[in-house]
Amino acid sequence: MAELTLTTFVTLDGVMQAPGGPDEDRSDGFEYGGWAAPYVDEGMGEFITEVFGRAGAFLLGRRTYEIFAGYWPRHDDPADPVAGGLNRLPKYVASTTLKEPAWGPATVLDGENLQSEIVRVKDALEGELQVHGSGRLAQWLLARDLVDEINLLVFPVVLGVGRRLFPTGGLPTAYELTASRTTPVGTAVHTYRPTGRASFGTVGD
Secondary structure: OOEEEEEEEEEOOOEOOOOOOOOOOOHHHOOOOOOOHHHOOHHHHHHHHHHHHOEEEEEEEHHHHHHHHOOHHHHOOOOOHHHHHHHHOOEEEEEOOOOOOOOOOEEEEEHHHHHHHHHHHHHHOOOEEEEEOOHHHHHHHHHOOOOOEEEEEEEOOOOOOOOEOOOOOOOOEEEEEEEEEEOOOOOEEEEEEEEEEOOOOOOOO
16 A cells, blocks of 8 residues: 655745746735745755655646646656656546546546545555645645655745645644755755644643
8 A cells, every 4th residue: 555645845934835936826816936946956856856766656636737747748857756757657636627637647536536536546556645736635635634744845935925735724633753854055854744633731741
């Protein structure tokens, strides 16, 4: 059985919207797309290469799938774990509107029965079923305890606006830190695994 892992970029104030470019996602009038670009360095590249090297398949939201489909086929390199993996490994797209994905190999998962479809896919795979980007999908998965591991890359920038990974109303969940590093430009890379519901008490008792 595969593990479902989520790798996401966030700012210091938790924004995950449009890290890669100005036009990646302008929904809700977001004007700060591309905020991760100034912090891309060798350390970040090494970590991302390690993550993609463990991939068995990808689970993507429709928007992220379409963004990737517009870029990665034109930048293919079979020897590169990122480009080679994304272009050749199975991709599962969570969508109620996408009918015929052009960038394969890809399978659209029924959005009306998404949880059972994801469980079925995990049972049939080895390695990691990886989620990259896909903000709304990531929030949906976290709200249903479907994520086995989170790779959180925290960039040294504050935006003040934008869609956040952990919105108000999420499940109170405790996590165990399993790995941590910092890139030369100051991006903090943390890997967490959920350990159950959050617990509460009084400091000093």
